[in-house]
Amino acid sequence: MAAVKPLSTTRRNGTPLRVLLIEGDPSTARQLQDALAARGTEDFELEWVRELVPGLDRLGEGTADVCVLDIALAGSAGARAVLAARVQAPGTPVIVLAGEADEEQAAKAVAEGAHDYLLREQLHPDLVAWGITQAAYRARRSPRFQKAPMLDELTGILNGRGLATVGERQVRVAAFTRRPFAVLYVDVDGLAGVNDRHGREAGDRLLVDVVTLLAGTFRASDVIARVGGDEVCVVLCDVTPDGFGEERAQERLAESLARLNARREHAPRIALTVGAARLDPGAPCTFDQLLRRARHAMRDRKRAAA
Numbered sequence: 001m002a003a004v005k006p007l008s009t010t011r012r013n014g015t016p017l018r019v020l021l022i023e024g025d026p027s028t029a030r031q032l033q034d035a036l037a038a039r040g041t042e043d044f045e046l047e048w049v050r051e052l053v054p055g056l057d058r059l060g061e062g063t064a065d066v067c068v069l070d071i072a073l074a075g076s077a078g079a080r081a082v083l084a085a086r087v088q089a090p091g092t093p094v095i096v097l098a099g100e101a102d103e104e105q106a107a108k109a110v111a112e113g114a115h116d117y118l119l120r121e122q123l124h125p126d127l128v129a130w131g132i133t134q135a136a137y138r139a140r141r142s143p144r145f146q147k148a149p150m151l152d153e154l155t156g157i158l159n160g161r162g163l164a165t166v167g168e169r170q171v172r173v174a175a176f177t178r179r180p181f182a183v184l185y186v187d188v189d190g191l192a193g194v195n196d197r198h199g200r201e202a203g204d205r206l207l208v209d210v211v212t213l214l215a216g217t218f219r220a221s222d223v224i225a226r227v228g229g230d231e232v233c234v235v236l237c238d239v240t241p242d243g244f245g246e247e248r249a250q251e252r253l254a255e256s257l258a259r260l261n262a263r264r265e266h267a268p269r270i271a272l273t274v275g276a277a278r279l280d281p282g283a284p285c286t287f288d289q290l291l292r293r294a295r296h297a298m299r300d301r302k303r304a305a306a
Helices: 026-039 052-060 071-088 100-111 125-141 160-177 191-198 200-217 246-263 287-305
Strands: 004-007 017-022 044-049 066-070 094-098 116-119 181-189 223-226 231-236 271-279
Touching: 017 026, 017 052, 017 125, 026 044, 026 125, 044 052, 052 071, 066 071, 066 125, 071 094, 071 100, 094 100, 094 125, 100 116, 100 160, 116 125, 116 160, 125 160, 160 181, 160 223, 160 231, 160 271, 160 287, 181 200, 181 246, 181 287, 191 200, 200 223, 200 231, 200 246, 231 246, 231 287, 246 271, 271 287
Parallel strands: 017 044, 017 066, 066 094, 094 116
Antiparallel strands: 004 044, 181 231, 181 271, 223 231
């Protein structure tokens, strides 16, 4: 069994916030410690455990205010590791730590109950400190927060609450990295009519087909969520003026949709109306404001096509 390794951090007035880090890489543990120490406006006590099982045992002792969990320690079962952590300490928020290549898995872990996730490539002191303090604050103020579902039961993707969690994090990342991101707001046209003519099961199958289409069209790093009965959002986590952005994303979606409809000989054809909005770090806004802009753009297009 790996030893529990306390890492000293700068303390100021008051009781330090106790952070349990379950992380297999010593350099990442030191990087997180340095990020917390550099923040200078909060007191943190960081305790490091190198292996998953001893770490979960330590978490179960109930001494930590926040747990930061390396999702790579659990391999492909990262989401189950989050569930195990929640069983060990239901009142302790879990923040998943992952690399950029594993961001999709980290987002799924959030859907399974993690409070948030951090990327190793983006361990900025302000971002780390903000995420940890907010996790502790929300757990104290709202014990039921972590119990609320974050997955849509029909499609298995994030629901509106899950999207809000991921979106708020993207706003913080954009502020620190100065990299924009965008949101596509997708309305499934005529879904109510499909339900009326062919039954609810046909409408559900069509919606699942739309989600499958979106998942196959966009990048693994992009996040898909269902926000209403016939509305789905895509968060394009990294857009560039000369590369992949919301315009190219919509073109790619139209191409994929045309190919799919060509194969749907005996199933209702799929029609989508899409609106887009981009967050520019030079003109910051909340994620809710960005989502409203994308929704308004979608509705404008729908009115123009009527």
